[in-house]
Amino acid sequence: MLKAVEQGREVASPGFIAAVASALGIEPERLQGFPFVETLGEDGPLVGLTDLRTILAEGAYVRAEEPPNRAELASELAAVEAALHGDRTRRALALLPSLIRRLHGALHSATTEQERAQTHEMLCAAYIAAEGACCRLGYSSLTALILDRLDWAASHVDDPGYAVRSLMKRSRLLMSHGATDVALSLVDRGLEMVPGDSDGAKVLRGYGHLRGAIVAARGRHLALARSHIAEARTIARTMTHESDLYTTDFGPGNVEIHSCAVELEAGDPGKAARDGEALQLPPDMAAPRAGHHWQDNARAWLMSGKPDQALVALNKARATAPQQTKLHPSVRETLYGIAAAKRRQTDSLLGFASWLGATL
Template sequence: MATEMDAVNRVYRNDKGRQALARLPVLLRQLHGAVRDATTDTERGRLYSLLSAGYVTAERLCRRFGYMSLCTPAVDRLEWVAALADDPLYVAQAKVKRARVLMYLDATDVGLSLVEQGLDDITGDDEPAVAVRGYAHLCGAIAAARGRKPDTARAHIAEARNLAPRVNGESDAYGTLFGKGNVGIHACAVEMEAGDPGRAANDGSALRLPSGIAPPRAGHHWQDTARAWLLSGQPNKALDALNRARKVAPQQTRLHPSVRETLTGIAESERRRSDSLTSFAGWVGMRF
């Protein structure tokens, strides 16, 4: 089951999130069954950690594909199993994941409080602890930016930037994908969420991502950059950014709901439908 959990995360990292999501329900049921049959506390603690990893991945994939109604129950279950896991870092992860869900409900203050609680729960200076700490700061940065608290957002980005050199490239620990590239991506997103799409678009287009960065992470960056260009009144550049997202992470780009929203915005901004827009829309499965 641990091997299958690693395989699911690897499939997601390779832009096969749809397949990863399809494999999760069976694995989660198997893990719950194993917990029921466990005979020692040590075995149960290990299984609850694996369940925590499963619900971390479930929340991420549901959010990535726009299944927001499934994110809350995934976090509910994560909080439950994390409290019983033998790995205490999942408790911090659960609080940060809850903060991310609350961000979409405009509960910024509660979310930021949970981020701080999560940060306080993290102990140790090894790479996994650093990665979870950095992930928490990045989540706090986006939540603060959405709540129109740019100083708090930039302070979280600064903390994450200080932590990034302490991981080797892009950390796979706990599904965080934390590293220098991820910090740069979030720095651009902060400007977008704080109300400066022009700066976000320019910074996003200029950002040089590490060659080994996870395709879904890079694809999401170009999706955000496309949205920033659209809000800046430059739909042609928005479509260029979407094509870059398509190149690096085709499955995610084709299925992500924000891509469809951006395409609709581009179509509404253009007086005439360009062949490139029509072609992209057809690939996604849209008609204007």
């Protein structure tokens, strides 16, 4: 398998990369050359990254800034979340440091417990956004620190949903390091914490099952992964849209995307390719979520011996979420696999490589 990956005959899947990185004693990002600093630099300096690093270094001693009123803070948070939803991750990162500092200022100026709780909830959402932005841009080395701050903020609110979100996000981080058993235990703990049957609880429970499905598939527990998908599908059956509660993007469309991803990770790549191509993605689905589906679909087609269809799927990913597609390491691995599988380099293949900044 190692030889096949080195020769481009097999795709270096995320699970494979995690295993090799663990054996070598290095971070997965180093093995992939991630983040792609030169590609990021094409659009200028990455505004906000240095400031966010400083905030994380300050830890519990964040330097607070004078806050505006709560309505303006809520508007700023909404702008960050909208940027992430619309594949404008650089914009979200640029807004986050000032927002976090001013939310800490709002904590200091709060006069009631209700105000403090509301501010902690907004901080939870801001740290969730920061984790997502860093993952997409290739700075996942910062996510452990971000999740520590999210754990702290979540401990100061009555709503357990943010603690659940933190557990699920940490399970993703552990999965990238190959620690799927621990990651699955965090998924189980998070699912146990979800209270009641409110809309928010249902969304959190469904989101937890989707996370559990991917972690189980990465750990080669196919039956468990399919069981999680079945539970999530039952929850989503009565939904008519992709929910924005807790910024989970949980809904019937996301369930079917994860079903294809499970087959890709641990089941039948051919089924993942065919089912994924046939999916009708809902119009309200977040652009990065849809783009990631087409990235996975491209890998599935390549693993099924269909490099031309893989390139078609990569172009769908590019059209749907160009910023994410250009910066995601799996896209480059898939592109190299397509180049190795095709007997000659076509204009469309070379054009995509040029756009990506990759050399074939």
